[in-house]
Amino acid sequence: MRIALVGLPGSGKTTLYNALVQKPADVLPGVPGSAPHVSMLTVRDPRLEWLRDLYSPKKYTPATLQLEDHPGIPPGLAKSDRRGELFGRMRDADGLVITLRSYATDAYAYDDPDVDPGRDLELVALEFLNADLDICERRLRKLDEEWKRPKERDRVERERSVVRRLRDTLLGDKGAHAAGLSPEEEQIVRGFQLLTAKPVVLLANLAEDGTPPELPEVAFNVLSRFDACAALEVELAQLEGNDRAAFAEELGLSEPLVDRFPGACYRGLGLRSFFTVGEDEVRAWTITGxxxxxxxxxxxxxxxxxxxxxxxxxxxxxxxxxxxxxxxxxxxxxxxxxxxxxxxxxxxxxxxxxx
Ligand SMILES: Nc1nc2c(ncn2[C@@H]2O[C@H](COP(=O)(O)OP(=O)(O)OP(=O)(O)O)[C@@H](O)[C@H]2O)c(=O)[nH]1
Ligand SMILES: [Mg+2]
The missing domain is CATH 3.10.20.30 (Beta-grasp domain)
Known part of the structure; x- marks a missing residue:
C-alpha cells in the first residue's frame, strides 16, 4: 500500500517524513514534479506478535506501508501546464495524508504566512477538484472522438454517462467518492485514479505549544484525522526506546508519532489485515475493508x-x-x-x- 504525504508547500511534509523513517531526507523546498522521497514503514500489530510467539516461525512478516513525501502543491497548479507531472505521481497512491500547517513560519510559506489550516485545507481540496475535473473533461473529449467509430458506440455511451456524472459531481464541488457509482461503474473509471476518490487522513502539523485547529468539511473522502508537531517528533525519533517514551511523556504525548503513525494511518485509511500462520511463516496481509x-x-x-x-x-x-x-x-x-x-x-x- 502506497501512502502519499501531500499538502501545500512548506506544510511540514518532509519534516514529518523525517520523524517516521530511518533515512531522513533534506528539508529543502520540494520542486513540483520531482520524485517523492520513499521509505517503507512497518506496521506493528500486537496480534501478529502473539502469533509469532505461538508458532516460532522461520520467517516473520508484518504489514508494511510505502510512505512517500511529495513536493508541495502550489495553489493554482491544477490549472497550470505542469499539473500532469505533480498530480500524476500522487494518483498512484492508495491513500493520502494531507498535512496542514498550523505553525507560524517565514520559511517559504507559499505567499501567505498567516496560520490558517482550514483555509489551506480548502485550497488543497480545490486543487484536487480541479485536477480531477481536468481528467474527466479530457476523457470526455477523447470519448467524443471514439464515438465516431460506429462499432464502439455502446462502450463509449456507457463510459460517457459515468464520466459525465463524475464531472457533474465535481462541478458541484463534491469529490468523486460522492458520485454514488456502482461497483461496475467504478471499475470503468478506476484507471483515472481520481484524487478525490482516494481515502484521506488529515494531519494538522502543530506548533510546539499548539492546540488542534478546527477544520472545515471538504469535498473528498476524509476517513480520519490525527495531529502532531512534526518538529518535536523529529527530535523524539532520534532517541532510543526508553528515552523516547520518557521524553514523550514529559512533553505530554501519549506515544511518539514514529510508533503510532503506521497503525493510525493503516486503520485511518480503512485498511485491514488478515493473517496466514504456520511454522514456515507468520505473516500479515493488507486488504481494504x-x-x-x-x-x-x-x-x-x-x-x-x-x-x-x-x-x-x-x-x-x-x-x-x-x-x-x-x-x-x-x-x-x-x-x-x-x-x-x-x-x-x-x-x-x-x-x-x-x-
Ligand atoms: N515550528 C514548526 N516548524 C515546522 C514544523 N514542521 C516543519 N516546520 C518548518 O517548516 C518549514 C517547511 O518544512 P518542510 O518539512 O520542508 O515542509 P514541506 O511540506 O516538506 O515543504 P515542500 O516540500 O516545499 O512542500 C521548515 O522550515 C521546517 O523547519 C513544526 O511542526 N513546527
Ligand atoms: Mg518537502
Missing part, C-alpha cells in the same frame, strides 16, 4: 484465487482465547467460507485451492 475471500486469496498468490475452493477462517480472538488451533477446531470455531465471504480484520485464513 470489504474485500472478499477471493480478493484476499489473490494477495497471497494468484493461484489461490484462480483455484479457490474454500477458505478456512479462524478469528484471531478465538485462537487467542483458546490457545491453539487444535482447541479451536475441537470447539468448532473454525469456519469454512466461500468466495463471497467478506474477510474481517484479524481473520486467520487458510485457502483450500486446486489448479
Amino acid at each position: 470489504g474485500s472478499n475471500a477471493v480478493q484476499s486469496a489473490a494477495k497471497v498468490h494468484s493461484d489461490l484465487a484462480r483455484g479457490f475452493i474454500r477458505a478456512e477462517v479462524t478469528p484471531y480472538e478465538d485462537l487467542r482465547s483458546l490457545g491453539g488451533m487444535k482447541e479451536v477446531k475441537a470447539k468448532g470455531k473454525q469456519r469454512l467460507e466461500g468466495k463471497g465471504y467478506v474477510v474481517a480484520d484479524g481473520d486467520i485464513l487458510n485457502i483450500r485451492f486446486s489448479v
Whole structure:
C-alpha cells in the first residue's frame, strides 16, 4: 500500500517524513514534479506478535506501508501546464495524508504566512477538484472522438454517462467518492485514479505549544484525522526506546508519532489485515475493508484465487482465547467460507485451492 504525504508547500511534509523513517531526507523546498522521497514503514500489530510467539516461525512478516513525501502543491497548479507531472505521481497512491500547517513560519510559506489550516485545507481540496475535473473533461473529449467509430458506440455511451456524472459531481464541488457509482461503474473509471476518490487522513502539523485547529468539511473522502508537531517528533525519533517514551511523556504525548503513525494511518485509511500462520511463516496481509475471500486469496498468490475452493477462517480472538488451533477446531470455531465471504480484520485464513 502506497501512502502519499501531500499538502501545500512548506506544510511540514518532509519534516514529518523525517520523524517516521530511518533515512531522513533534506528539508529543502520540494520542486513540483520531482520524485517523492520513499521509505517503507512497518506496521506493528500486537496480534501478529502473539502469533509469532505461538508458532516460532522461520520467517516473520508484518504489514508494511510505502510512505512517500511529495513536493508541495502550489495553489493554482491544477490549472497550470505542469499539473500532469505533480498530480500524476500522487494518483498512484492508495491513500493520502494531507498535512496542514498550523505553525507560524517565514520559511517559504507559499505567499501567505498567516496560520490558517482550514483555509489551506480548502485550497488543497480545490486543487484536487480541479485536477480531477481536468481528467474527466479530457476523457470526455477523447470519448467524443471514439464515438465516431460506429462499432464502439455502446462502450463509449456507457463510459460517457459515468464520466459525465463524475464531472457533474465535481462541478458541484463534491469529490468523486460522492458520485454514488456502482461497483461496475467504478471499475470503468478506476484507471483515472481520481484524487478525490482516494481515502484521506488529515494531519494538522502543530506548533510546539499548539492546540488542534478546527477544520472545515471538504469535498473528498476524509476517513480520519490525527495531529502532531512534526518538529518535536523529529527530535523524539532520534532517541532510543526508553528515552523516547520518557521524553514523550514529559512533553505530554501519549506515544511518539514514529510508533503510532503506521497503525493510525493503516486503520485511518480503512485498511485491514488478515493473517496466514504456520511454522514456515507468520505473516500479515493488507486488504481494504470489504474485500472478499477471493480478493484476499489473490494477495497471497494468484493461484489461490484462480483455484479457490474454500477458505478456512479462524478469528484471531478465538485462537487467542483458546490457545491453539487444535482447541479451536475441537470447539468448532473454525469456519469454512466461500468466495463471497467478506474477510474481517484479524481473520486467520487458510485457502483450500486446486489448479
Ligand atoms: N515550528 C514548526 N516548524 C515546522 C514544523 N514542521 C516543519 N516546520 C518548518 O517548516 C518549514 C517547511 O518544512 P518542510 O518539512 O520542508 O515542509 P514541506 O511540506 O516538506 O515543504 P515542500 O516540500 O516545499 O512542500 C521548515 O522550515 C521546517 O523547519 C513544526 O511542526 N513546527
Ligand atoms: Mg518537502
